[in-house]
Amino acid sequence: MRNVLQSKFLWASALVLSLSIAGCNIFNPTESINIKDDDAQALTYEGYKKIRDNEYSNAEYYFNKAIAADSSYSQAWFGLMKAILNRKLNTTQETNVFSLLSYVNASRDSKVPFSGMSDAIAIQLQDAIDSVNAIANQFIERDKAGKTDSVITYKTISEGYMVLQMMKTMLVLRKTTQSMEGCSLQKGQQNSCDMASVLNNIKSDPAETVESFNAVFKTCEESPESMTKMFDSYLQGFDNLKEEAQRSAVSSMCGALAQETDKAKDNEDQQTKTLNIIIGQFGYSDIIDDDGDGCVDEELYDGEDNDGDGEIDEDVSDKTNKIEYDNDMILKNVTAGKTAIRDLRVISRVNPNEKYETVDIDMNGKTVADNRDELETEWAFVYPKYQDRVNNNNHRLVFATGLTFNPQGLPPEEYNAYKHAIAKDKDINNIQYDLAFRKQYIGGCWANYDEKRFMQWFEGRN
Template structure:
């Protein structure tokens, strides 16, 4: 059955999930504090009384005192996080979570390409960001203690995971806003924001110039999701293959396993990027592609345009995996039977959850010349079997031959001097060489240093390569 992945705006879904959590207040009250003649418990009880009376500063004082008396008292940690969040969010009427929904009411199907919170006043955004950072600092301490058995176990990391993950998503949205150019502040309508350098597509792809903070924030989201996949399963209903109406037979456990696997793979991806800018950019390519905001440029300096399919495999034969952006809104047909089998066997890597039967271009990719041979699908139907077809059509054959390349890659020569790391380093030099008027590396240099799709370029197409890469 053909499964074309729907374009799902993650941030809107995140806020929908947020509403579910906020309906009980982020970090729900336990409402079960047992009063005993014990200082920590008594202080915690007083803290909750103050909290319910909306005296958040006083509540913080009590919870801090309780933690000082007994740092294992988990209910005091929970109360402290709630009090800090509510105190900071109630400094202005704009900053309750319900009122924030109007700033993320985006609909990609309707052509809205704005950044969440793009038109949120800076003063409110700064208040929200400060609140999140403060709560995160407390939550990090609590989570570390909980994982190491240093709390009483009445409130656990799993208990707060829903709220904590929503907090991380909100922070990611705010990071997006902080990366917007100053000129975006002068845009008065969502249409102006959407059709400019202030659009979601532009901002996301600009992250690759300074990706560290963004990758760290995404890591917290995926790491929390991995620990508590149940809280994300509904969010992923239209986001992962096998979750649509055609997969209604999936059990709740199977769906949770699939979500855990995908979050685990992405958590590992973001963690591995901690000190490696190249890896950070690669990780953002994966995330951006899955959101459907590809920029249709050569991200990795091999001359090929968006040639990776994000199946956890090397599709162009250069030895790297998922290093160039792909777009999830392309027409991808998945091998659901194999995917479900992998889920049942607890195989949770990206490639186990992205088993592709066949791939094809969406409308915007029909005019993209992936290998730069001068032909696109729009003007030559044979390119479907060249740029979008695997050398080995059957997945089992691809595994047996350890060859997941697309047909066009058979013609590509790669300079493997120094191995994969040597090629990767040279590609990165070229990817960063974006001065159209005075490039460091000529076309002939690129053909020699890398090979790849550069062998198909002429001087005209070489000049066009710089379009969109030059600031």
């Protein structure tokens, strides 16, 4: 089973690879395109000549004229993206493609996104990405609506487009590190930045990150080859699938994640839930109760309700736990065209990795490190066989059989609102919801707490 932690910084490794292998992408300013000298074609040809001469502003002028003459002419749109990106990036020696590679390599070694990049350069790179995205998004919308000539398509630019979105995400993470102790952004300095903390800290202001991930996953859905090239270690559960089956599974999974991020755009609770899923997939869980039910990282990201609280995947555990997937069932589901997460993340067995052996999921005072029998409670399904779980509509882990959620019988919306409010009750010196309230109105794992464990619940939340 591949381990996502093989790379200190997955985005950095993916960017190094993708910047190196990107053939027909918007980072390449010298590509030759043969175009007939006629109207939009002639204007576009002049634009590419200007790009080859590093005259990017003049190139933009010709490409815009070409688009005005024929808005379906895809080469003009592609050229405009190239010209804008290269004009924005090549105003100084610090922001050309080669310098970006050095920043990415530094990030991979130090774990800090874009390590050593100054604020001025970061702002310039952000401006370049946003400017290209403004054009790329118009082009993608037209391409999907059949309003271009399809010589160059969304699929053609998908690799470069995904690189831009990953860079945008790295800039968000870089901004996150600036307020964190031990996360140095200056070249040559040592840092003690913990990537788990960085990733989980983005949940304090999640909207921008969710937007960036949404673009990545939508691109992956349309062009899954991009994800299989750049995120091979991400494909846990799909790595035994071959060729078309793997592409279909990756596309479906990216589509499911795109839907998650779509739902999250205007809802802070959904944004946090979505980021939990994404962060968990990268193996950097926070080992806290994210959803306010008193249980810690009890969901498995299988598209099912593992704790019986009525919500799905709202408190996701670490991907690097020892999860065994039912590849035969996944293949059958892919072949049948099923695309829900529950069909693509079919789990046959799960065990904790080393760090989770000391995590008390249900807060009953017992962990696997203390008692190996906990493997059969906190880390085992009520119904070990997947088909039995489906037939009985019960995907809970054994520990959940003794839990009662929503003991007051509140409407689901009101109950979930209480849970989410409790999840945000972080200040141990100003507790809004005491243990008695949580036991009475939430139930769940709160039934297992005493005052000592209640105080422990607040650890690491600020």
